[in-house]
Amino acid sequence: xxxxxxxxxxxxxxxxxxxxxxxxxxxxxxxxxxxxxxxxxxxxxxxxxxxxxxxxxxxxxxxxxxxxxxxxxxxxxxxxxxxxxxxxxxxxxxxxxxxxxxxxxxxxxxxxxxxxxxxxxxxxxxxxxxxxxxxxxxxxxxxxxxxxxxxxxxxxxxxxxxxxxxxxxxxxxxxxxxxxxxxxxxxxxxxxxxxxxxxxxxxxxxxxxxxxxxxxxxxxxxxxxxxxxxxxxxxxxxxxxxxxxxxxxxxxxxxxxxxxxxxxxxxxxxxxxxxxxxxxxxxxxxxxxxxxxxxxxxxxxxxxxxxxxxxxxxxxxxxxxxxxxxxxxxxxx
Amino acid sequence: xxxxxxxxxxxxxxxxxxxxxxxxxxxxxxxxxxxxxxxxxxxxxxxxxxxxxxxxxxxxxxxxxxxxxxxxxxxxxxxxxxxxxxxxxxxxxxxxxxxxxxxxxxxxxxxxxxxxxxxxxxxxxxxxxxxxxxxxxxxxxxxxxxxxxxxxxxxxxxxxxxxxxxxxxxxxxxxxxxxxxxxxxxxxxxxxxxxxxxxxxxxxxxxxxxxxxxxxxxxxxxxxxxxxxxxxxxxxxxxxxxxxxxxxxxxxxxxxxxxxxxxxxxxxxxxxxxxxxxxxxxxxxxxxxxxxxxxxxxxxxxxxxxxxxxxxxxxxxxxxxxxxxxx
Numbered sequence: 001x002x003x004x005x006x007x008x009x010x011x012x013x014x015x016x017x018x019x020x021x022x023x024x025x026x027x028x029x030x031x032x033x034x035x036x037x038x039x040x041x042x043x044x045x046x047x048x049x050x051x052x053x054x055x056x057x058x059x060x061x062x063x064x065x066x067x068x069x070x071x072x073x074x075x076x077x078x079x080x081x082x083x084x085x086x087x088x089x090x091x092x093x094x095x096x097x098x099x100x101x102x103x104x105x106x107x108x109x110x111x112x113x114x115x116x117x118x119x120x121x122x123x124x125x126x127x128x129x130x131x132x133x134x135x136x137x138x139x140x141x142x143x144x145x146x147x148x149x150x151x152x153x154x155x156x157x158x159x160x161x162x163x164x165x166x167x168x169x170x171x172x173x174x175x176x177x178x179x180x181x182x183x184x185x186x187x188x189x190x191x192x193x194x195x196x197x198x199x200x201x202x203x204x205x206x207x208x209x210x211x212x213x214x215x216x217x218x219x220x221x222x223x224x225x226x227x228x229x230x231x232x233x234x235x236x237x238x239x240x241x242x243x244x245x246x247x248x249x250x251x252x253x254x255x256x257x258x259x260x261x262x263x264x265x266x267x268x269x270x271x272x273x274x275x276x277x278x279x280x281x282x283x284x285x286x287x288x289x290x291x292x293x294x295x296x297x298x299x300x301x302x303x304x305x306x307x308x309x310x311x312x313x314x315x316x317x318x319x320x321x322x323x324x325x326x327x328x329x330x331x332x333x
Numbered sequence: 334x335x336x337x338x339x340x341x342x343x344x345x346x347x348x349x350x351x352x353x354x355x356x357x358x359x360x361x362x363x364x365x366x367x368x369x370x371x372x373x374x375x376x377x378x379x380x381x382x383x384x385x386x387x388x389x390x391x392x393x394x395x396x397x398x399x400x401x402x403x404x405x406x407x408x409x410x411x412x413x414x415x416x417x418x419x420x421x422x423x424x425x426x427x428x429x430x431x432x433x434x435x436x437x438x439x440x441x442x443x444x445x446x447x448x449x450x451x452x453x454x455x456x457x458x459x460x461x462x463x464x465x466x467x468x469x470x471x472x473x474x475x476x477x478x479x480x481x482x483x484x485x486x487x488x489x490x491x492x493x494x495x496x497x498x499x500x501x502x503x504x505x506x507x508x509x510x511x512x513x514x515x516x517x518x519x520x521x522x523x524x525x526x527x528x529x530x531x532x533x534x535x536x537x538x539x540x541x542x543x544x545x546x547x548x549x550x551x552x553x554x555x556x557x558x559x560x561x562x563x564x565x566x567x568x569x570x571x572x573x574x575x576x577x578x579x580x581x582x583x584x585x586x587x588x589x590x591x592x593x594x595x596x597x598x599x600x601x602x603x604x605x606x607x608x609x610x611x612x613x614x615x616x617x618x619x620x621x622x623x624x625x626x627x628x629x630x631x632x633x634x635x636x637x638x639x640x641x642x643x644x645x646x647x648x649x650x651x652x653x654x655x656x657x658x659x660x
Contacts, residue, residue, distance in 0.1 A: 055558055089560030096558070101551040104570050105650055115569075116559045151649040167559060 002073060003030035004207050005054070005175055010077075011066035012046075012053055012231075014278075021278040023049050023062065024231045028305070031175065036201060036208040038222030038239065040215060040254070042275050046231040047211045051177040053077070054209070055094050056084040071175070090120040093168035093206075095197075097180040099160035103152035109136070109163045110148035113170055120171035135166040139196060158189035162196065169200060176201065176208045182217060190214075194221050215258050219243055227251045230275055230286035237311025247313035249293045285316070293317060295324040334645075341641060345634040352630035356623035357400045360389075365617075370413050400623075409624035414616045419624045422609060427628075428508045429499055430598070430605030434590040436521050437529035442583060445533040449540025450572060453548065456541075464537065471534030480527040480600035487523060495520045497602035528597040532586045539582055543575035550574075576647050584640035588633040 012024035024046045031037045039047045052058050054069055056076070069077040076087060088094070096102045104112060113132035117123060123131070129148070136144035139162040152160055161181065168176055181197065182190040198221045201208050210222055218225050219239060226236040227250065235248040246252040253271035273290040282288055288298040297316045308318040316322045367383055384390050387410075388399065403409065409419035448468075452461040471479075488496035500516030502509040511517025547553060548571055556566045595607035602608070606625060613621040644651050 057554065057557055085557075085560050085562070087560070088558055094555070094558035096551055096555055098551060102555045104552040104556065104574070106573050106648060107570075108649075115561065115565065119559070119561055119565075153650045164555070167555075171560070 001032060004033045004035075004072060005031040005209070006070040006073075007050070007054070007067070008070070009067040010050070010053060010064065010069065012049055012058065012062055013065040014062050016061075018279070022065075022231060022281075023278055024053065026304075027067070027228075027231070027233055029226055029233065029236055031207045031209060033174070033207055034202075034205045035224065036198070036210055036222045038218035038225040039209060039211045039228060040213060040218055040225060041228035041234075042213065044275060044278075045228040047213075047228050048179050049231075050228070051094070051179045051209060051211050055088055055092050055177055056081075057088075057094075086120075089116060089168075089173065090171045091173050091175065093171070093173035093176045095161075095164055095168045095176060095178040095181045098184040099157055099164050100184065102164050103160060103167075105152055108149050108151055109155070113148075113163075113167060116167055117170050131170065132166075135170045136163070138200065139163070139166045139169075140192075141166075158185055158193065161185060161189075161193050165193070165197060165200070169204070169206070172204065174206060176206055177211070178208060179211045180213070181210070182214070183212065190217070191220070197221065215243070215255070227254065230281055231278065232286060233305065233314060234287065235311055235313040235315075236305065241310040245309070245311075247308050247311055247318065248287075248315045249291045249317075250287045251313070253290075253292075285314070293324075295322070297322055297324075337645075338638070338642075341638050345638070348634060349627075349630055352627060353401055353404060354397070356626045357397050359619050359623055360396070360400075404624075404627060409627075410620040412613070412618050412621050414613065414618040414621070419620045422621060423606060423624055423628065424507055425509075426604060426606045426609045428510060429603060430591060430594055430607060432511060433521065433524055433528060433594060433597070433603060433605060434587065436525035437532065437590050437594075438583070438587050440525050440529035441532035441536055441586070445536030446540055446579070448533075449537040450544060450567070452537065452541045453544025453571075454567060456545065465541075468534035468537050471530045472538075474530075476527060476531065476596045477600050479530050480523070480597060483523045483527055484600075494523050496523070499604055524597050524601045524603055527600070528590055528594055532583075532590065535586065536579065536583060540575055540579055543578055544571060547571045547574045573647070577644060580640055580643045580647065584636045584643075585633075588629075588636045591632050592629040 007027060007029050010024055010027040011022065014021040014023055027046070027050055029037065039050065041047050049058070049062070052062075053064055056079070058064070064077050067077070068075055071087070071091060076084065079087070103109065107115075110129065110132050113135060114125065114128045117128040117131055118125070121128070133144050133148055136148055141147050141159060141162055147155075152163070155163065161184075165181075168178075176197075178197065182193050185193060194217055197208070197210075200206070208221075210217070212218060222239050224237060225239045225242050227234045227242065227246075227248065229250050235242060235246065235251045237247075242251055243255055246255050250271070253269070256269040257271065259265065259268055271290055276282060276286060276289070282299075283302075284300050285291070285294075285298045285303055288294050291298065295316070301316070303314045303316050303319070305312040305314050306318045317325060367380060367387070367389070370383060371380060388396060391399075407420050409423075411417065412419050412422055415422065448464050452464050455461050484496045487494045495516070498520060499511045500518075500520035501514040502511045502517055503513045511521060553566060553571055556570050561570075593607075594603075594605060595611055597603065598605045598607035599611055606628070609621060610625045612618070613625070
């Protein structure tokens with residue numbers, strides 16, 4: 001089966017007064033139809049920026065400086081604004097982090113849904129409104145036929161995120177880019193919203209790129225996961241594999257820092273140091289200053305993604321040509 | 334809604350009372366109207382008679398109560414200078430000022446808002462930079478200078494437009510309008526532009542700043558992510574969200590235009606209330622000044638009420654009562 005979305009060697013740069021910063025460097029991955037790809041990493045690792053690049057809404061002066069983004073085998077990274085506009089919403093839907101600020105406060109949720117549906121599907125007002133009510137019901141808004149004429153401020157945060165989900169899905173895109181869709185919500189609501197998203201994506205056969213820093217959300221909803229570090233993909237593979245048997249020392253550290261529920265621990269594991277600033281990414285592997293397994297080659301050469309078992313990791317430990325090899329199992333917890 | 338309007342009117346009453354007190358206090362403390370009206374030669378009997386006829390021999394509170402009572406009936410006494418009823422003078426002059434203010438507001442909004450939107454959307458284009466520089470001139474040049482420059486260019490050099498007066502007016506009931514004759518409209522152009530110039534640049538800069546602010550918001554990004562057309566995003570979503578502050582400022586400015594048309598009216602010898610006020614100040618014509626003050630206060634209070642009602646129309650979050658909170 002051909003992938004729905006393919007990102008090849010994506011490079012995003014920010015020209016600044018002090019030189020060009022590379023925010024994303026050589027990011028490659030693909031998403032199959034119906035697949036949910038989780039993207040995790042620390043703040044500033046480039047997760048959200050990858051999503052923004054895919055929907056063609058990088059904040060200026062950020063720009064795609066290299067690589068390709070293909071949707072259904074056709075390049076979308078070089079489209080003109082107006083061509084890309086027709087793809088946004090129609091082919092690729094987006095969900096943002098904070099439902100309190102994502103909806104226009106001056107229009108009813110119905111107005112916003114009808115506007116989106118009419119823009120992309122060219123339906124008449126009555127039919128668009130009928131569908132809008134249908135979408136509100138589908139995302140679990142009670143008494144949708146009445147609530148459709150309510151303004152965003154008349155809904156709670158969780159309900160608003162449901163409205164945002166309806167807005168992202170209402171033109172039936174094949175791919176959803178969900179950027180931290182649950183981060184701003186109450187913990188008790190998060191699970192509901194994730195279950196809703198996952199259920200709708202499955203029912204409609206929609207693929208999803210789920211950006212989050214919450215491993216719980218990934219484990220719950222994603223099929224595969226990409227771990228990002230300093231604008232690069234450190235490891236990518238099936239969720240179960242990456243969570244249980246992380247190959248990259250960074251993923252291993254990330255998984256180890258999740259507090260276990262089944263036993264008491266004195267200290268939570270942490271990865272020493274901080275992610276380097278974009279202007280100070282070290283030579284070789286970006287993780288080398290913090291890596292417990294670092295050896296000479298890591299300081300000089302930058303590793304590409306290397307297949308290792310079920311996952312791919314960008315780490316020299318998995319290159320047979322390296323003089324040092326991975327220990328039998330990554331230290332975990 | 335009705336309760337809101339009534340509460341607003343009740344809040345306005347103390348404001349009006351204070352203004353009335355200040356207006357009235359002028360009678361007692363600004364100049365000596367008796368001396369002005371009598372001139373050089375007078376007898377003590379004449380003076381006494383005038384004081385009695387103006388009611389100036391009565392106690393302060395009696396005079397004030399009388400003043401309020403008369404003001405409520407639109408009665409502000411006789412002008413010291415012209416010896417005619419003040420209400421009549423104001424009625425004669427008000428249409429000129431109101432038409433001028435209305436045209437100035439129209440000029441400033443109909444040009445200022447589009448310029449603000451344009452400079453907000455294309456902030457790096459050379460036209461935006463030109464507008465901004467131009468607006469700086471509008472903000473910093475004093476009104477009288479703009480008026481005089483316009484007269485120099487359009488009346489003296491080009492001879493296109495009249496430099497003073499209202500032109501021909503048409504009487505509709507007590508309202509004399511200059512909007513229905515060619516010479517009246519021509520006479521309106523220069524004073525309206527002069528009076529509206531500051532407001533225009535202010536509104537342009539305000540709309541620009543608000544547009545820049547709104548265009549950065551998440552709901553605009555989300556509107557783009559939904560693939561809406563630029564037109565719908567810029568005007569439907571962005572511009573509407575800039576309106577609340579713009580309405581506030583435009584409303585206050587309209588009050589300002591009416592109240593402070595004095596300079597423009599003086600430059601263009603515009604037969605409006607501002608000119609009447611200046612002439613009254615020169616001759617300490619206190620009844621006219623008091624009435625003018627009261628009228629301007631009323632204008633501000635009314636505009637504030639209208640502005641509050643417009644908020645309601647624009648922003649659903651301000652509509653109380655109708656909101657049912659979800660959970």
